[in-house]
Structures are given as structure tokens and as C-alpha cells.
Amino acid sequence: MGIKKSRAEQMVCKLYSNIALILLVVAVLAGCSSSKENSPATVTPGKEVAEQTTNIATMAPAGETSNKFDPPVEVTMVNLAYGAIAFGPNEDMNNNRWNTYIKDHYGISVKSLWDAPGDQLEQKTNLMIATGNLPDIFLATPKQFVQLNNAGLIEDLTDVYEKYAPQNIKDIMSQAGQEVTDAATVKGRLMALPWTGSVKESVPVVWIREDWMKKLNLTGPKTMDDLLAIAKAFTTGDPDGNSKPDTNGLPIDKDFTLINAFLNGYHAYKDIWIKDSSGKLVYSSVQPELKTALAKLQEMYKAGEIDQEFGVKDTSKVTESIGSNKLGIFLGSMGGGNTLAALTPDVKWNSYPIPSIDGSQTLLQHPLNINYGFWVVKKGIQHPEVLYKLADAWFKLFYENKDEDIYVKYNSDQKTAFFLQAPVQVYKPYKNMETSIHLAPILESGKTATDEELSKLTPEERLNYGFIQKYMAGDQSFWKYASRSGIGGAGDIVSQYVQNNQFKPDQFVGAPTPTMVQKGAILQKMEDQMITKIITGAPIDQFDQFVAEWNKLGGEQMTQEVNDWYNNN
Known part of the structure; x- marks a missing residue:
């Protein structure tokens, strides 16, 4: 059958492309890790993720885990105002379709006391905490989470989680990473539900221009030496054909946000805390692996394979270089095809x-996998399990639903983002990767999807399938969809990362230590200056001088504080 684009499918792409705009910036995590043996159980992401994501249940109004309250119970909340249109005619934060659904199917009456935009939410919540007049459930920053726990104001959710959290929420927690559970746990007791994020599936892949590869008769990189050879060829081989030495091999910006993936290939990591061979936490930027990687970057800079003016260019300037055909390598997320398609619309x-x-597995660094903070429950409420039922409602309507009418009613009708009405939200760590997994059997068959096969996909997945079909039929404008979710797309690479557990999370998830607060900014400036100087030609031994100064000026004390936190928790 042909692909007919439905109402839901017409707007899904726009909706999901805008989700990133409403996600709040990950906060510096508060002191709240725990011993793992007392934490709610999680699994290492790998085969389990693929198994979990290939058997997603169809949307049901109220699953067996809902245990509808009769009569309904009331729960008070305060809300985040996203700055987008979330309510239809005659709707508001206490009179809307999500609240009606939750009351009808879960027996929970949600009463919102107030809402505030992201830049005001923390301040308003601080004032609320100061008065002691707390709602039953609310969103707390990491710092607020620590304060609330220390004051004994929030509920211990350990047993509640084990007894009442539905499997879909436990799966999200498992996939988000053990460190996310640890961040919500204090001395072995789970004290919150983290607002999980998607930083793990956003770790980088290598994007390389196909036309330049073909012109220079190059094949895809399997080793770092292969990638270095491609970077050199793109610098010296005139890939743009203008007979001028005006192309570079490796993208780099003044803040070094684009080179983490390159460093990771050398088993070096920047600005995170990692475990050394003895199990002690150490700061990644003072480890010898970084010195080795910087020596190679210095060599590439001297050879012209790195923009000689990178020290004054931010990431937006680097992307301009891509758009002006000066760069043919990009280190970006699985969704990087969207950016590249906009910059170079006729290029694959x-x-x-x-x-x-060295042939051993590359581990990709990432920060803690949360958005903003944690959902907490006021101590002493009669039904703390309500938190997990509200999260279950979100999961069923936003992620599991396959029905287009339900999608349009509860998620978006193209004009209104109804999903922002959901009282409690958590994000699937591998949602985009799952799209690739779900489409693979259909695309690999080489046949047009049947009605039955399409019915098993979500509206967004059906939309992606239709777009990929158009690309395969010869429309280059739909390449960006195939670049992520098609056969051989970046989604397959992230799936490989997950199967191999190729992640290197920041191991320090505590509150900033006293030395971090006092001297962190100075030490960071020293580090960035050192990196810039070495890349541009300073003696490589300046790295060792930096390490000595870093330790002397506060780094040694900061390391002790980090390990005291780790040992205590």
C-alpha cells in the first residue's frame, strides 16, 4: 500500500524537533549518591535495551499497574510553564484533557497551585520551601533536593518504587544509567524520581562528506589512524576542487565542545570525574591520556588540518565553515544530519x-542523564505512589500510544502542544534509537510496509518511515531522516554503542564542593588556556606544568573532597 500522511504524521516532525527547545538545562548535580547495593536495581544498557524496545505495548487507558483510586484522591502540585501553547479553548492548568484523563483512568485529581517559567521556577520554589507550605509533588533542582532531604521534608520512595512503579518507568530508570538512580539516592534510600534525559543517545558519531570521500577515493574510517588520514586528505587533497588550500580536516571551536569525541578516541576525557585503576575518583583533564591527544592535535594544527583561527571561533562559526564547504568532517549526535542537511542541502x-x-573500545563521555532535576514527594502524604502513576500516564500517552486520534488529542493537533499539560514527565533515554530499531525489519525487507506493520509503529515512526521511503525514491531533501533512522544510519551506530555499553558518565554527581565553588572557575580557565597554547605550538611539557599548578592551586584539595563524598555515599 502507499504511504498516506495522517493528521498526526503531518505535525509530528515539527513537534519533536521542538522538544529540544523546551528541555531545561541540566543542572549541576547535588550531593545525593548512595551505595549501589541498596539502590533500586538497574541493568547495564546492552542487549536488554533492544529487548525492551522491540516489545512496546499498545496504548491502554489504564493498565494493571494503575490500580485506579476509588474514590479519587487529590494531589497538589506546582508546574513548570514551558512558554509554548499547551492549552486548548476553555482549558487551563486545572481544567484540561490530561487532568481529565488521569482522573478518569487513575482516580487521581491533580490540583495545580501555580506555575512559573523555567527562569523563575527555581526562585519561586525556593520561596515556597522557605515558607514550609509545600505541595504534594513538585520539581526540585539538585540543590533544592539536597536541602529538602536534609530538612526531612520529602518522602522516602524506596519501598514505594519497588511496590508501585510500573515496569515502563523502571525500564526508563534502567536505561538512563545507574548513576541517575544514584543521584536520586541518599545513604541507600531512593528519595526522588529523576527527570531522566537523552544525553546518552546524543553522544557523538563521525559524520563525513560522501562526495569528498568519493573524489579522493577514500573509504570509511575503522580506526583513529583512518580518520586522521581522512582529515589529512581533506586538508591537502583539494576536495572542493577550487585549487586552493582552503579546507581543513578536523572541526574545533574555541571552547573545545567539538573535540570531546576525538579525545575519547584516545581514551582521554575532558572536564569529568572518572575512576582510576585503584577505584579512586580523579579529574579527567589532568590524566596523561589527554597529553597524548593534545600532542596529536598540535601536530594537526601545525599541518594545517585544524583551522588556524579556531581560538576565536565558537561552534556557530564552525558550522558556518561547514556551510561554506571548508570542512568535511563533523563530530555530532545521531541527529546531526538535520544540521548538515540545512548547511549543505545537496550533500550526503x-x-x-x-x-x-589502539583498537580497544572507545567510550563516549557524557554528563548526568537528567533534565533540570528531580520529582519529589512531600513527606507524610497518604499516597506517595501517586508520583509513579502520574509518570505511567505520561508514558502511556506520550510514548506507547499508536493511535493517531489519541495522539492528536493528548500530544498535539499541530497548533497546541497538549503533551506539556502532563503533570509528571520523564524522557526515554533511547527514543530516537528505538525508531531505528523498529523501522529496521520493514526497511530491510525491501517491501512496502503492510497496514499491520504500520499499525505497530507510533505516529512519529510512521512519519519517519514515509520520509525514508521518499528519500529512497530519489528525493534528496528527505536524506536527513534516513541519515538517522534508515538502514546504516546514525541510529544503528548508537544502537551499537548501547549494545557494547560504550558510555563514560561523569562519576561525580554530588553538590559542588567548597573548593569547586571557590576555585573552580580559575582552574577551568587555566585548563582551557593550557589546551589552546599546546594545540597552537607551546611545548607539550606545559601540560605537566598545568597539572602541578592545578593540584597546588586547589585541584588536590578538590580531589580529596570529591573522594570524601564518594566514600561517604
Whole structure:
């Protein structure tokens, strides 16, 4: 059958592209980790994720885990105002379709006391905490979470989680990473539900221009040496054909946000805390692996393979270089095809895993996988399990639903983002990767999807399938969808990362230590200056001088404080 684009499908792409705009910035995590043996159980992401994501249940109004309250119970909340149109005619934060659904199917009456935009939510919540007049459930920053726990104002959710949290929420927590559970746990007791994020599936892949590869007769990189050879060829081989030495191999910006993936290929990590061979936490930027990687970057800079003016260019300037055909390599997320398609609309880029310098597995660094903070429950409420029922309602309507009418009613009708009405939200860590997994059997068959096969997809997945079909029929404007979710797309690479557990999370998830607060900014400035100087030609031994000064000026004390936190928790 042909692909008919429905009402839901017409707007899904726009809706999901805007989700990033409403996600709040990950906060510096508060002191709240715990011993793992007392934490709610999680699994290492790998085969389990693929198994979980290939058997997603169809949307049901109220599953067996809902245990509808009769008579309904009332729960008070305060809300985040996203700055987008979330309510239809005659709707408001206490009279809307999500609240009606939740009351009808879960027996929970949600009463919102107030809402505030993201830039005001923390301040208003602080004032609320100061008065002691807390709602039953609310969103807390990491710092507020620590304050609330220390004051004994929030509910211990350990037993509630084990007894009442539905499997879909436990799966999200498992996939988000053990460190996310640890962040919500204090001395072995789970004290909150983290607002999980998607930073794990956003770790980089290597994007390389296909036309330049073909012109220079190059093949995709399997090792770091292969990637270095491509970078050199793109610098010296005149890939743009203008007979001028005006192209570079490796993208780099003044803040070094684009080179983490390159460093990771050398088993070096920047600005995170990692475990050394003895199990002690150490700061990644003072480890010898970084010195090795910087020596290579210095060599590439001297050879012209790195923009000689990178020190004054931010990421937006680097992307301008891509758009002006001066760069043919980009280190970006699985969704990087969207950016590249906009910058070079007539060019196809191929994606590859981040290679390793020595053949051992590359681990991709990432911060804690949360958005904003934690959902907490006021101590002493009669039914703390309400938190998990509200999260279950979100999961069923936003993620599991396959019905287009339900999608339009509860998620978006193209004009209104109804999903923002949901009282409690958590994000699937691998939602976009799952799209690739779900489409793969259909695309690999080489046949047009049947009605039955399409019915098993979500509206967004059906939309992606239709777009990929158009690309396969010859429409280059739909390449960006195939670049992520098509056969051989970046989604397959992230799936490989997940299967191999190729992640390197920041191991320090505590509140900023006293030395971090006092000297962190100075030490960071020293680090960035050192990196810039070495790349541009300073003696490589300046790295060792930096390490000595870093330790002397506060780094040694900061390391002790981090390990005291780790040992205490």
C-alpha cells in the first residue's frame, strides 16, 4: 500500500524537533549518591535495551499497574510553564484533557497551585520551601533536593518504587544509567524520581562528506589512524576542487565542545570525574591520556588540518565553515544530519562510530542523564505512589500510544502542544534509537510496509518511515531522516554503542564542593588556556606544568573532597 500522511504524521516532525527547545538545562548535580547495593536495581544498557524496545505495548487507558483510586484522591502540585501553547479553548492548568484523563483512568485529581517559567521556577520554589507550605509533588533542582532531604521534608520512595512503579518507568530508570538512580539516592534510600534525559543517545558519531570521500577515493574510517588520514586528505587533497588550500580536516571551536569525541578516541576525557585503576575518583583533564591527544592535535594544527583561527571561533562559526564547504568532517549526535542537511542541502554525509587509537573500545563521555532535576514527594502524604502513576500516564500517552486520534488529542493537533499539560514527565533515554530499531525489519525487507506493520509503529515512526521511503525514491531533501533512522544510519551506530555499553558518565554527581565553588572557575580557565597554547605550538611539557599548578592551586584539595563524598555515599 502507499504511504498516506495522517493528521498526526503531518505535525509530528515539527513537534519533536521542538522538544529540544523546551528541555531545561541540566543542572549541576547535588550531593545525593548512595551505595549501589541498596539502590533500586538497574541493568547495564546492552542487549536488554533492544529487548525492551522491540516489545512496546499498545496504548491502554489504564493498565494493571494503575490500580485506579476509588474514590479519587487529590494531589497538589506546582508546574513548570514551558512558554509554548499547551492549552486548548476553555482549558487551563486545572481544567484540561490530561487532568481529565488521569482522573478518569487513575482516580487521581491533580490540583495545580501555580506555575512559573523555567527562569523563575527555581526562585519561586525556593520561596515556597522557605515558607514550609509545600505541595504534594513538585520539581526540585539538585540543590533544592539536597536541602529538602536534609530538612526531612520529602518522602522516602524506596519501598514505594519497588511496590508501585510500573515496569515502563523502571525500564526508563534502567536505561538512563545507574548513576541517575544514584543521584536520586541518599545513604541507600531512593528519595526522588529523576527527570531522566537523552544525553546518552546524543553522544557523538563521525559524520563525513560522501562526495569528498568519493573524489579522493577514500573509504570509511575503522580506526583513529583512518580518520586522521581522512582529515589529512581533506586538508591537502583539494576536495572542493577550487585549487586552493582552503579546507581543513578536523572541526574545533574555541571552547573545545567539538573535540570531546576525538579525545575519547584516545581514551582521554575532558572536564569529568572518572575512576582510576585503584577505584579512586580523579579529574579527567589532568590524566596523561589527554597529553597524548593534545600532542596529536598540535601536530594537526601545525599541518594545517585544524583551522588556524579556531581560538576565536565558537561552534556557530564552525558550522558556518561547514556551510561554506571548508570542512568535511563533523563530530555530532545521531541527529546531526538535520544540521548538515540545512548547511549543505545537496550533500550526503555518512556516519561512522567514533574510532579508537589502539583498537580497544572507545567510550563516549557524557554528563548526568537528567533534565533540570528531580520529582519529589512531600513527606507524610497518604499516597506517595501517586508520583509513579502520574509518570505511567505520561508514558502511556506520550510514548506507547499508536493511535493517531489519541495522539492528536493528548500530544498535539499541530497548533497546541497538549503533551506539556502532563503533570509528571520523564524522557526515554533511547527514543530516537528505538525508531531505528523498529523501522529496521520493514526497511530491510525491501517491501512496502503492510497496514499491520504500520499499525505497530507510533505516529512519529510512521512519519519517519514515509520520509525514508521518499528519500529512497530519489528525493534528496528527505536524506536527513534516513541519515538517522534508515538502514546504516546514525541510529544503528548508537544502537551499537548501547549494545557494547560504550558510555563514560561523569562519576561525580554530588553538590559542588567548597573548593569547586571557590576555585573552580580559575582552574577551568587555566585548563582551557593550557589546551589552546599546546594545540597552537607551546611545548607539550606545559601540560605537566598545568597539572602541578592545578593540584597546588586547589585541584588536590578538590580531589580529596570529591573522594570524601564518594566514600561517604
